[in-house]
Amino acid sequence: xxxxxxxxxxxxxxxxxxxxxxxxxxxxxxxxxxxxxxxxxxxxxxxxxxxxxxxxxxxxxxxxxxxxxxxxxxxxxxxxxxxxxxxxxxxxxxxxxxxxxxxxxxxxxxxxxxxxxxxxxxxxxxxxxxxxxxxxxxxxxxxxxxxxxxxxxxxxxxxxxxxxxxxxxxxxxxxxxxxxxxxxxxxxxxxxxxxxxxxxxxxxxxxxxxxxxxx
Numbered sequence: 001x002x003x004x005x006x007x008x009x010x011x012x013x014x015x016x017x018x019x020x021x022x023x024x025x026x027x028x029x030x031x032x033x034x035x036x037x038x039x040x041x042x043x044x045x046x047x048x049x050x051x052x053x054x055x056x057x058x059x060x061x062x063x064x065x066x067x068x069x070x071x072x073x074x075x076x077x078x079x080x081x082x083x084x085x086x087x088x089x090x091x092x093x094x095x096x097x098x099x100x101x102x103x104x105x106x107x108x109x110x111x112x113x114x115x116x117x118x119x120x121x122x123x124x125x126x127x128x129x130x131x132x133x134x135x136x137x138x139x140x141x142x143x144x145x146x147x148x149x150x151x152x153x154x155x156x157x158x159x160x161x162x163x164x165x166x167x168x169x170x171x172x173x174x175x176x177x178x179x180x181x182x183x184x185x186x187x188x189x190x191x192x193x194x195x196x197x198x199x200x201x202x203x204x205x206x207x208x209x210x211x212x213x214x215x
Contacts (some may be wrong), residue, residue, distance in 0.1 A: 077098030
């Protein structure tokens, strides 16, 4: 009889699905989504083509599942800032840094899933749902600070949507042009842009110092 509180380990089915997702992640990093075939995905995961359809209805469904994973990880990274009040620049910057690290590695397929105007119905449905969830979470934080008189004017939902879109746009650009700005430049500027958007200011410690007057 199993011990009380024991948990079932991953089944072979769980392991095959995980293998498919990891194989897809690797393939989507290497070439455009449109050029990856179902046969390639199945072969890379070590299963038959028919086995692929046991776990996913389409290639778009795999991309959608990967998107959900990454957005979930991003939400975890942002949890400290989302739970705090006021500017909390350090927590915001740390959360953005975690997401940027994923974009640096997986930016090819993240751009196709989150920035492509026509990623396919399955991916678009997931994108819209995840964006709505992200906006709702950020909006609740803005509403909390608005009640305390800390934020600028404007509908919290609209401000939250601007934050989400700005983050995606800048991370997408960072992947496409990795040498244009250093990581610190990008993170510091994006962090402060979000804080100015929401609060009209940044912490004094983060504000650029005025040059000293010459003698």
